[in-house]
Amino acid sequence: MIRMLLRVLGDEYARAMRRTVILMTTTAVVEGLSYALLVPVLRALLGGTPADAVPWLVAFGAAVALYAVLRYVSDLSGMRVGTTMLRGMYHRLGEHLARLPLGWYDAGRVGEVSALAGRGLLQAMGVAAHLLAPFISALVTPLTIVAVMAAFDWRMGLAASLAAPVVAAIQSRTARATAAADAERHERDREAGGRVIEFLQAQPVLRTGERFRLLDDSLLDAQRASRRTVLATLPGVVGLTITVQVGFTGLLVLGAYLALDGHIGAAEILAILVLAARCADPLLSLSDIGGKLRGARAELARLEKVLSTEPLPEPREPIQLAHHSLEFDAVTFRHGGHTVIDEVSLTVPEGRRLAVVGPSGAGKSTLLQLLARFYDVDAGAVRVGGVDVRAISTEALTARIAVVFQDVYLFDGTIEENVRLGRPDADEAEVRAAATAAQLDEVIERLPGGWATNVGEGGALLSGGERQRVSIARALLKNAAIVLLDEVTSALDPVNEAAVHAGIERLMAGRTVVMVAHRMRTVRRADRVVFLDGGRVAEAGTHDELLDRRGRYADFWNIATAPATRA
The missing domain is CATH 3.40.50.300 (P-loop containing nucleotide triphosphate hydrolases)
Incomplete structure (x- = not known):
């Protein structure tokens, strides 16, 4: 996704984008590591001297404050990169469209470019501003938490890591299943948009009693395409939810067994379960974020296709005109x-x-x-x-x-x-x-x-x-x-x-x-x-x-x- 974004935009945005990705990744790692401090905090609170928890609470507060600062800076960086890319892409798209031959603009192309320059461009360029941070957090934070679990007890860490390939497989399968549905929905939305324009332009004829069935049919087709898209994504959403719930239940059973057998303390098992619960939210959000990213990727692909259209060539050494015959x-x-x-x-x-x-x-x-x-x-x-x-x-x-x-x-x-x-x-x-x-x-x-x-x-x-x-x-x-x-x-x-x-x-x-x-x-x-x-x-x-x-x-x-x- 990032490679396609940079390929469409050009190398001038690469440095700022990489800096933003590194900053967002660091933020997600700090968030995951901050939860590691819950173990000594709970160990002290549940032990014989609760006052020993004060230094750890201070350290936990400092870690949370650092995370908040990093989150603010990374979100601000993402917003700036996103708005800069959006402005640059509007200029690049406008200049490119002005250089394309007039024959490229057929009847269907104008509506397509209009949709692309409006909602499509905002969706594609909004990745850095709105989707990148939650997506990185949904991936990196749970992985960091799993690493923290493994540091305290390798068995709990191994059990938690078993969910990772399942989640990846579900996301991959969902992407493949929804690709065709997303393409069909885009085509139906484009056709419906064109019919709406025709409906407005044909008012003098329609008000004589004619019913514009083409618009009715196209809107119905768009509704059906949207329904098929929802149905295509539904198995992935359900599968991800079940995977997360089963994984958490498995950790709960394993933790109870280890605690009862004396292999792990009550403070450790309680902290690890808190960490496991914290993993669930970002993992469950992957379905929604993944759908938005797929939509943005599709718009980027359409944008790249337009930008790859060859314009009329410009002469390297233009010749000046002496007369006007x-x-x-x-x-x-x-x-x-x-x-x-x-x-x-x-x-x-x-x-x-x-x-x-x-x-x-x-x-x-x-x-x-x-x-x-x-x-x-x-x-x-x-x-x-x-x-x-x-x-x-x-x-x-x-x-x-x-x-x-x-x-x-x-x-x-x-x-x-x-x-x-x-x-x-x-x-x-x-x-x-x-x-x-x-x-x-x-x-x-x-x-x-x-x-x-x-x-x-x-x-x-x-x-x-x-x-x-x-x-x-x-x-x-x-x-x-x-x-x-x-x-x-x-x-x-x-x-x-x-x-x-x-x-x-x-x-x-x-x-x-x-x-x-x-x-x-x-x-x-x-x-x-x-x-x-x-x-x-x-x-x-x-x-x-x-x-x-x-x-x-x-x-x-x-x-x-x-x-x-x-x-």
Whole structure:
């Protein structure tokens, strides 16, 4: 467990963890040794001169005081190590997740990572703070007490030690028996969590009378999995309890026999039985502690699996960009077992606009994602400024690209905080200018909170058009040389569409632009149009050239503009 923890965290935490383990082990040994002083105390109290017990009582009190100090220091050390590791792991996990390719985040992965970053990480990193000390105490203190017993009477010590292999066997068997049940419970809990999110998102549909049976079934499966986990651990709990009770009863019988036969004094047998009783509590707690440790180990294994996922590689010697032209050179990209982009070659000179159109599933949005290096290509090369994006540092590439998606995600905060994400060090005048250019200022004026209005999680408290204006203002404030637009007006009403188009025109001015569009209003303003179908470039040229060819693009244009023509 400790080795896995250090393997996941890194060597920088090894020294502090080893120091804490040594301190906790010393504390447990001192606790066990302090009980050895009960023998001379009871011997003096039951003898002819009870006053002789005073020095031993003082020594016992000093030993207890030393144990209390060590326990405080070791618990404090464990808490500090645990919080330090938790903070470090949050940073490491966050940095690693930010470097993983976007394709890694499928529908089920987001819920899994969310659970791991919340309850899972707390459970795994809580080992040092909450579980390590009681676990070491439950193991070391009884072993120390058995050694003390053996020092006073080897027969009692030998009898007490016979329980150790039985306890170890029970713990090992319980761990094996619960492994499959724990894994199933985790999977069912993950599925149930995803169904709860779906239940919340599907309220408009569900309130029309539909019952969400998928949630009912998943919660029932989670309940059954939890029941199976409890049943799997029950034999271990019962077996451990019986072992401890049988062991104590055996010591009691052996002690009575030795006392009656005159081989051991009454004070010694009484002290040894007190020591045996003290062994019982930590041994009985092993079931609960063991279950928690198994849960923490499972979370650590899942965490290690995430951290072992290879991120997009960073260049050892990044190349600086001299200009901002774009190029796809025989690019092929596969995802989910099929080819999404198939040997696509095209160029966008610096300061020019490229429009990408085509049917759904043609690979249009994937082109933008490859430009922003959300994925790496399987063949060919994507170049920015004549440089392969794989030879550009992620920080440098991100700084030169502004992306406006169709589905805008805003962070739970104020409008101003979301706009400032484009460039956090921008002054107030620059933020206000970006808002005006994006026509966000008229939205701010009608909101009661103005700039301090909270947008809610994901921007849920704003309309789609308002979220788009925030996104455009953010991109304008970033002032990147390359702008990627992904169907930003496809779901907007006419009023918001006109306002967003005005903001987009300001955003595109003087920049290298690649836009994916279903609506044809922005396509006509592009310097070049590419019609994509099945991951291949079916046609390419200017808007007028493609209309004159009367090919796929002309058909697409006629269908898209037919309602407006009839009107």
